[in-house]
Amino acid sequence: MSTTLKRVHGYLAEFDSVKELYHAAEKVNEAGYNRWDVHSPFPIHGMDHAMGVKRSKLPWLVFFGGAAGTTTAFLLQYITQVKLYPTIVQAKPATIFSLPAWFPVMFELTILFSAFTTLFGLLALIGLPRLNHPLFASKRFPKFSDDGFFVCIEARDPKFSQVGTKSFLEEIGGKNIELVEDEI
Amino acid sequence: MSHHVTFKDLPEGGEKFDPAKGSKLIGAFAVIGGLGLVGSIYGFVAHADVFSYSWLFAIFFAFTVMVGSCFWILLHNASNSSWGVVIRRLFENLANMVPVLAILALPLLLPSVQSHLYEWMNHHREAAHHAQEAGISVKEALHHMAEENQHLHVLVEKFGYLNITKHFVPPFSWQTRFLLYFFVLWYIARHMRGLSLRQEQDGDIRHTIAARNSSCRWLFPFALTATFASVDWLMSLDYTWFSTMWGVYIFAGSAWASMAIMIMLVAWLRSLGYLQKVVSEEHYHLMGKLLFAFTVFWAYIAFSQYFLIWYANITEETRFYLIRNTAGWRWVSIFIVVGHFIGPFILLLSQPRKKNPVVMVTVCLWIIFMHVVDMYWNVIPERGPSLGLGVLAPGAIWGDIFALMAVVGTMGFLFLRKLGGNSLYPWRDPRLLESVNVVN
Numbered sequence: 205m206s207t208t209l210k211r212v213h214g215y216l217a218e219f220d221s222v223k224e225l226y227h228a229a230e231k232v233n234e235a236g237y238n239r240w241d242v243h244s245p246f247p248i249h250g251m252d253h254a255m256g257v258k259r260s261k262l263p264w265l266v267f268f269g270g271a272a273g274t275t276t277a278f279l280l281q282y283i284t285q286v287k288l289y290p291t292i293v294q295a296k297p298a299t300i301f302s303l304p305a306w307f308p309v310m311f312e313l314t315i316l317f318s319a320f321t322t323l324f325g326l327l328a329l330i331g332l333p334r335l336n337h338p339l340f341a342s343k344r345f346p347k348f349s350d351d352g353f354f355v356c357i358e359a360r361d362p363k364f365s366q367v368g369t370k371s372f373l374e375e376i377g378g379k380n381i382e383l384v385e386d387e388i
Numbered sequence: 389m390s391h392h393v394t395f396k397d398l399p400e401g402g403e404k405f406d407p408a409k410g411s412k413l414i415g416a417f418a419v420i421g422g423l424g425l426v427g428s429i430y431g432f433v434a435h436a437d438v439f440s441y442s443w444l445f446a447i448f449f450a451f452t453v454m455v456g457s458c459f460w461i462l463l464h465n466a467s468n469s470s471w472g473v474v475i476r477r478l479f480e481n482l483a484n485m486v487p488v489l490a491i492l493a494l495p496l497l498l499p500s501v502q503s504h505l506y507e508w509m510n511h512h513r514e515a516a517h518h519a520q521e522a523g524i525s526v527k528e529a530l531h532h533m534a535e536e537n538q539h540l541h542v543l544v545e546k547f548g549y550l551n552i553t554k555h556f557v558p559p560f561s562w563q564t565r566f567l568l569y570f571f572v573l574w575y576i577a578r579h580m581r582g583l584s585l586r587q588e589q590d591g592d593i594r595h596t597i598a599a600r601n602s603s604c605r606w607l608f609p610f611a612l613t614a615t616f617a618s619v620d621w622l623m624s625l626d627y628t629w630f631s632t633m634w635g636v637y638i639f640a641g642s643a644w645a646s647m648a649i650m651i652m653l654v655a656w657l658r659s660l661g662y663l664q665k666v667v668s669e670e671h672y673h674l675m676g677k678l679l680f681a682f683t684v685f686w687a688y689i690a691f692s693q694y695f696l697i698w699y700a701n702i703t704e705e706t707r708f709y710l711i712r713n714t715a716g717w718r719w720v721s722i723f724i725v726v727g728h729f730i731g732p733f734i735l736l737l738s739q740p741r742k743k744n745p746v747v748m749v750t751v752c753l754w755i756i757f758m759h760v761v762d763m764y765w766n767v768i769p770e771r772g773p774s775l776g777l778g779v780l781a782p783g784a785i786w787g788d789i790f791a792l793m794a795v796v797g798t799m800g801f802l803f804l805r806k807l808g809g810n811s812l813y814p815w816r817d818p819r820l821l822e823s824v825n826v827v828n
Contacts, residue, residue, distance in 0.1 A: 294701055
């Protein structure tokens with residue numbers, strides 16, 4: 205007799221091809237589900253559009269990250285080379301007009317800060333790193349990295365229902381529909 | 389994927405441009421070109437000294453567009469990319485205007501024109517004269533002259549490259565190279581379009597593979613052409629000045645401007661009802677991304693060139709920027725920084741704007757204008773000091789405008805007239821459908 209508590213993660217449905225997965229995604233989106241995702245062994249062009257994914261917030265993070273980099277580099281050089289310790293090198297004035305000399309550092313820090321915000325912002329937005337994922341409990345799911353095309357509708361979706369979602373997935377052509385449960 | 393196009397949707401034989409449909413623009417080019425040619429002939433006759441610079445400026449502007457077109461064809465074939473198949477033919481046709489440009493550029497071969505533009509040629513001609521009298525070589529004669537005029541030592545040192553007498557010994561004379569540059573571009577343009585047209589006859593994939601092979605091979609002579617043409621024609625306006633960034637700088641502007649022309653051409657053809665099925669907003673987006681890339685690339689190169697010269701502060705090198713950063717030219721320099729880089733950079737950042745033809749055409753018009761300003765800024769500031777006319781030779785700007793009208797008008801007119809000669813896109817290219825349905 206098992207005493208392990210389990211939580212329903214959602215329904216996992218398998219599809220045979222990219223085409224079927226694409227059309228299934230369109231239908232799931234039309235049905236108004238919010239908490240769901242598709243899994244495929246390779247990126248599928250236009251899948252964002254089919255899923256109705258909204259634009260990512262990441263560009264805004266990157267913009268401000270980059271702007272912070274430019275500002276940091278500018279202040280770093282302006283404060284040290286004009287305010288604190290002005291040094292005349294090669295007849296260049298130790299004023300704001302030495303700006304061209306600072307451009308390389310400003311450029312590089314912009315890139316560096318943008319890259320950092322891109323990477324860490326992305327990880328934060330997609331919720332990585334994490335130790336495990338409920339879908340790994342499914343025996344069929346490892347096929348996603350080989351030849352499996354999956355749609356998973358999560359239980360936390362407001363429209364989710366144990367009977368209705370299953371029949372909906374059957375209706376749009378899903379196979380091997382499985383209720384994935386997560387051990388807690 | 390919802391707008392998936394198949395061969396059934398595309399007409400057999402591609403689409404052919406009917407010049408009668410575009411008669412407004414063709415007529416406008418004809419009028420502009422005709423007026424420009426009349427003004428240019430007057431310029432050459434009445435003010436040959438000032439007008440030589442105008443003509444060089446106009447010719448070089450058109451030359452950069454040819455260089456850019458050849459580059460996009462070669463890059464497209466060499467990288468075996470599929471998205472641009474539908475616009476490749478337009479580039480091929482544009483690049484085939486090289487012979488027209490070569491004819492228009494012929495005045496630059498005349499010693500009477502060169503004498504105003506290239507001071508070093510005058511010294512060389514004088515040296516050649518002395519050499520004949522004294523029975524010595526031109527270089528030796530130049531060396532003798534340098535004993536009295538110290539500046540000429542530079543010319544003795546540069547004699548191996550910068551000369552007008554060693555026509556058949558590599559790296560050849562200025563004149564031989566002049567012809568060679570046109571030959572390379574003409575060969576690339578003709579060869580690539582030839583392969584593309586032959587494929588329309590037999591539909592054989594071997595032409596695609598042949599184009600890829602020869603594109604990889606011709607990229608090298610192409611790079612030499614773009615680099616040394618800009619060295620020969622612009623950098624040697626001041627024989628003491630040099631910059632190793634120069635060729636890349638000119639190339640960056642060339643690729644940028646010709647992509648902008650392509651976007652406008654595609655939008656214009658679509659407004660006349662062509663290319664409706666084959667070009668989508670995805671293509672505008674892709675071309676816009678390349679335009680954006682070259683906006684940044686140009687700025688990177690332009691700043692690197694300025695930065696190194698500014699930092700090193702060596703007399704021979706700073707002259708270029710000194711005359712462009714003083715007096716009236718200072719404002720042009722600042723305008724270029726803002727208009728050539730910052731403006732297009734911000735405008736081209738957003739994806740919806742890149743997909744909107746109206747926005748893109750507006751941005752591209754601005755980009756062409758800025759490229760003209762950039763070329764102007766490279767050539768013309770040399771004119772006043774060289775001819776002893778002060779900073780800005782008064783009234784000379786009219787000559788510049790007429791020269792630009794003559795070259796752009798003539799080439800635009802002939803290009804559009806000839807555009808109907810073959811299909812607007814390579815309709816039997818094996819990657820056509822992939823290109824038509826591209827999603828990015």
